[in-house]
Amino acid sequence: MPYDAYLTLRSLDAGYGRTRVLEGVDLSIGKGEFVALLGASGCGKTTLLRTIAGFALPSAGSICVGDRDLTRLPPDKRGMAMVFQSYALWPHMTAARNIGYGLRLKGWRREAIAARVAEMEALLGLEGLGGRKPSELSGGQRQRVALGRALAVDPDILLLDEPLSNLDARIRLTVRHEIRALQQRLGITTIHVTHDREEAMVMADRIVILNKGRIAQLGTPQAIYTRPASAFVAAFMGAENVVQLNATCSANRVDIAEGPHNRAASLTLGLPAPRSGRLEARFRSEQLQLSRLGDEATDDTSCVELIGRVEAVVYPGGQWRHTVRIGKGSVLVDAAEALPPGSDVLVRVPTSGLFLFAAPADTPSGPPSAADGPSPVRDRLTA
Ligand SMILES: Nc1ncnc2c1ncn2[C@@H]1O[C@H](COP(=O)(O)OP(=O)(O)OP(=O)(O)O)[C@@H](O)[C@H]1O
Numbered sequence: 023m024p025y026d027a028y029l030t031l032r033s034l035d036a037g038y039g040r041t042r043v044l045e046g047v048d049l050s051i052g053k054g055e056f057v058a059l060l061g062a063s064g065c066g067k068t069t070l071l072r073t074i075a076g077f078a079l080p081s082a083g084s085i086c087v088g089d090r091d092l093t094r095l096p097p098d099k100r101g102m103a104m105v106f107q108s109y110a111l112w113p114h115m116t117a118a119r120n121i122g123y124g125l126r127l128k129g130w131r132r133e134a135i136a137a138r139v140a141e142m143e144a145l146l147g148l149e150g151l152g153g154r155k156p157s158e159l160s161g162g163q164r165q166r167v168a169l170g171r172a173l174a175v176d177p178d179i180l181l182l183d184e185p186l187s188n189l190d191a192r193i194r195l196t197v198r199h200e201i202r203a204l205q206q207r208l209g210i211t212t213i214h215v216t217h218d219r220e221e222a223m224v225m226a227d228r229i230v231i232l233n234k235g236r237i238a239q240l241g242t243p244q245a246i247y248t249r250p251a252s253a254f255v256a257a258f259m260g261a262e263n264v265v266q267l268n269a270t271c272s273a274n275r276v277d278i279a280e281g282p283h284n285r286a287a288s289l290t291l292g293l294p295a296p297r298s299g300r301l302e303a304r305f306r307s308e309q310l311q312l313s314r315l316g317d318e319a320t321d322d323t324s325c326v327e328l329i330g331r332v333e334a335v336v337y338p339g340g341q342w343r344h345t346v347r348i349g350k351g352s353v354l355v356d357a358a359e360a361l362p363p364g365s366d367v368l369v370r371v372p373t374s375g376l377f378l379f380a381a382p383a384d385t386p387s388g389p390p391s392a393a394d395g396p397s398p399v400r401d402r403l404t405a
Contacts, residue, residue: 026052026053027050027051027052028050028051028052028053028055028087028088028211029049029050029051029074029085029086029087029179029211029213030049030050030051030084030085030086030087031047031048031049031050031074031083031084031085032048032083032084032086033046033047033048033082033083033084034046034047034048034049034070034073034080034082034083034084034085035047035080035081035082035083036069036070036073036078036079036080036081037069037081038069042081042235043066043069043235044066044069044070044073044080044235044236045235045236046083046236047070047083047235047236047237048237049230049237049240051211051213052211053209053211054209054210054211055211055212055227055228056202056205056206056212056214056225056226056227057212057213057214057226057227057228057229057230058213058214058215058216058221058222058225058226058228058229058230059071059213059214059215059216059230059232060216060217060219060222060229060230060231060232060258061217061231061232061233061238061258062217062233062258063217065232065233065234065235066232066234066235067215067216067217067232068183068184068215069235070215070232071104071181071183071213071215073085074102074179074181074213075097075100075102075104075181076092076095076096076097076099076100076102077097077104079093079094080093087100087101087178087179098127100179101177101178101179102177102178102179102180102181103124103171103172103173103175103177103179103180103181104172104180104181104182104183105165105168105169105172105180105181105182105183105185106168106183106185107183107184107185107187107188108188109156109164109165109167109168109185109188110168111156111164111167111168111171112156113155113156113157114155115155115156116152116153116154116155117143117148117151117152117153117154117155117156117159117163117167117170118139118143118152118153120156120167120168120170120171121139121142121143121152121167121170121171121174122135122136122138122139122171122174123171124171124172124174124175125138125139125174125175128175138174139152139170139174140152142170142173142174143170145170145173145204146166146167146169146170146204147166148163148166148167148170151163161188161189161190161193162189162193162196162197165185165186165188165189165197166197168185169185169201169204173208173210177210178210178211179210179211179212179213180205180210180211180212180213181212181213182201182212182213182214182215183215184215184216184217185201185214186198186201186216186218186221187216187218194221198221198224198225199224201214201225202224202225214226219258219259219260222243223243223247224243226243227242228240228241228242228243229241229242229243229246231246231254231255231258233254233255233258238251238252238254238255238258239251239252239255246259247259247260249293250377252379253302253304253377253379253382256304256377256379257304260306261304261305261306261375261377262304262306262307262354263304263305263306263307263353263354263355264302264303264304264351264353265283265284265302265303265328265348265349265351265353266300266301266302266303266381267279267281267284267300267301267303267326267378268281268299268300268301269295269298269299269301269378270298271295271296271297271298272295272298273294273295274290274291274292274293274294274295275288275289275290275291275295276288276289276290276291276295276301276378277289278326282349283328283329283330283348283349284326284327284328284329285327285329287324287325287326287327288324289324289325289326289373289376290324290373291373291376291378292373292374295378296378296379296380297380299380299381300380300381301378301379301380301381302378302379302380302381302382303326303371303376303377303378304376304377304378304379305353305371305375305376305377306375307343307353307354307355307356308341308356308375309372309374309375310355310356310357310369310370310371310372310375311325311357311368311369311370311372312344312346312355312357312361312367312368312369312370313367313368313370314361314365314366314367314368315329315365315366315367315368318368318370324373325370325371325372325373325376326370326371326373326376327368327369327370327371328346328348328353328368328369328370328371329348329366329367329368329369330346330347330348330349330352330353330366330367330369331346331347331364331365331366331367332344332345332346332347332361332362332363332364332365332367333345333346333347333352333363334363335360335361335362335363337360340356341356341357341358342356342357342358342359342360342361343355343356344356344357344360344361344367346367346369348369353369355369
């Protein structure tokens with residue numbers, strides 16, 4: 023769904039004292055859009071959210087909502103409300119008083135506050151619980167009170183800082199769905215911080231992947247999952263298997279040279295190919311083909327074929343997960359049938375699940391060398 027820019031961050035830098043955390047963040051979020059900020063611990067997600075909220079001031083750049091420049095405004099003048107990871111409820115106040123807290127600060131009349139609190143309680147399924155203190159509520163109910171307090175003031179933008187991380191796994195799945203449904207019903211622009219990939223995927227219209235204070239990629243969940251822009255994003259989105267290959271590339275064609283642990287292949291990618299040379303190939307453990315070496319059905323040069331040996335096999339549910347040693351490294355391969363440890367195997371990686379990037383500069387280039395280790399299977403392959 024296309025969105026017109028509503029919240030716009032331009033060249034935002036922020037940090038703590040001399041520690042720079044965010045660098046040159048440019049981001050446009052549409053009205054009514056749900057955006058997830060996803061990244062590893064310490065990458066700056068909370069700092070970005072706090073800077074947008076006004077709890078931290080940027081050292082450079084600007085924050086605008088529509089035509090309004092909010093960069094130097096205090097938090098309460100920004101039309102935003104934040105739900106904190108800890109919920110930050112007042113322990114001595116009832117749920118109802120917590121929900122009405124922001125309205126009292128705004129000077130609303132008592133009857134108007136009571137009506138709005140009742141509305142929030144109904145919206146969030148908290149009827150009958152308004153008289154309880156936070157200590158008398160479950161984690162999920164506390165989380166909803168915090169959400170009610172944020173929504174009661176009718177903010178233009180809702181900021182959620184890992185609000186599900188204190189809930190147990192099963193409740194988290196339900197609350198995830200509830201928050202998304204509520205957000206869509208209210209049409210409220212929302213930014214949600216999480217380090218849970220699946221949570222970001224199922225809740226957000228678009229995902230921002232942050233890496234060391236910079237945006238590594240911004241896109242729909244599907245775009246980021248199927249077309250990661252860098253090796254970092256591919257790894258973060260689950261393509262954690264990695265092997266190095268040598269290839270000659272042009273436009274979207276990639277000719278993989280035979281190596282000590284891979285066969286030659288000619289691939290046509292759906293994406294522009296990286297430049298020729300040493301490549302880092304990344305792929306997920308699912309949607310691969312695993313067969314005993316020599317048992318494979320046909321020669322298939324349209325996928326990457328890796329040669330290795332099964333080291334271990336476990337059953338996490340659904341499929342058998344094999345640890346396959348390939349040269350000095352190993353990859354995880356899921357398959358319907360288990361092949362026992364010690365089996366020499368062929369792993370086929372289809373182009374649809376293959377992500378190719380230029381290998382980092384410190385990796386040796388050129389043809390496979392002794393550095394790639396001995397290649398017992400190569401002789402068998404070329405024999
Ligand atoms: N008050 C502070 N003073 C100094 N450094 C801080 C402060 N708060 C955070 N940092 C540092 O800033 C960096 C970014 O922190 P931030 O909390 O934004 O990360 P995050 O991505 O939200 O992490 P997490 O997922 O663990 O919550 C980290 O290196 C952190 O140590």
